[in-house]
């Protein structure tokens with residue numbers, strides 16, 4: 625089995641009412657933790673690499689780690705560029721063996737977003753690579769913004785048909801209230817995704833795969849554990865998992881999760897080192913950290929995404 629694109633995965637996910645997990649990878653233990661969980665559960669997988677991850681770990685190292693995971697697991701795995709910010713970065717990942725790229729020109733005016741996305745799609749499709757684009761910017765719910773300013777960052781359903789027709793992109797990330805990082809919603813507030821926008825978008829794009837970024841749930845026991853063992857994270861809450869499950873049953877075929885893996889890994893390392901202050905072999909604290917990532921991904925696959933058994 626070689627790396628695959630997301631085409632077939634998304635078709636099956638759309639029709640089956642589930643979503644594929646897209647997990648960010650930065651090093652070997654993260655790749656192993658994610659792929660071991662997926663293997664145990666026979667789940668299809670998207671491993672995604674940000675510009676920062678590529679700068680941290682180097683394109684070739686990440687490529688080879690993911691190729692090793694494909695060989696070890698035999699699973700359908702897509703290797704995806706997360707938040708590509710230029711044609712050149714997308715081209716470099718396409719030329720370097722990625723099977724999927726995201727061009728994120730969502731902060732640009734619509735016409736400019738269309739133009740750069742179309743350019744990336746033309747290049748990618750020639751090479752058999754698929755492209756995710758984004759319309760709308762993820763809400764900064766923590767900011768003191770009034771309702772109309774907040775509303776303006778949600779995806780406008782009336783733009784999506786024109787955007788997809790003109791760019792020919794393969795999937796579309798939309799903004800319905802999720803946001804990146806561990807500090808999504810103020811403690812005490814009640815997060816509510818805009819399912820009306822998702823419904824409207826999917827009616828305008830029948831059969832078309834939708835992507836949700838910023839979908840970590842920020843489990844409170846992990847935040848508490850980090851703080852118990854010397855951390856100092858302010859109050860933070862994420863996207864309720866029942867709302868992600870609902871999105872996965874609708875047109876959402878790809879759900880991006882990074883922060884929850886960071887929390888799991890960091891909580892584990894802090895706990896281990898606090899309990900073993902004399903240990904200094906990285907294998908000793910990275911082993912439970914890798915297992916913590918595996919547990920987190922297994923939970924997401926079975927309880928949130930519903931893609932277990934779908935490889």
Ligand code: G3H
Nearest residue numbers: 648674676677804882883
């Ligand atoms: O959405 C961004 C991902 O969580 C990747 O974050 O750019 O710090 O690697 P990063």
Ligand code: 13P
Nearest residue numbers: 805837838839840882883
């Ligand atoms: P989280 O920060 O919610 O994990 O989102 C990750 C993401 O969207 C990567 O593109």
Ligand code: ZN
Nearest residue numbers: 804837838880
């Ligand atoms: Zn993202």
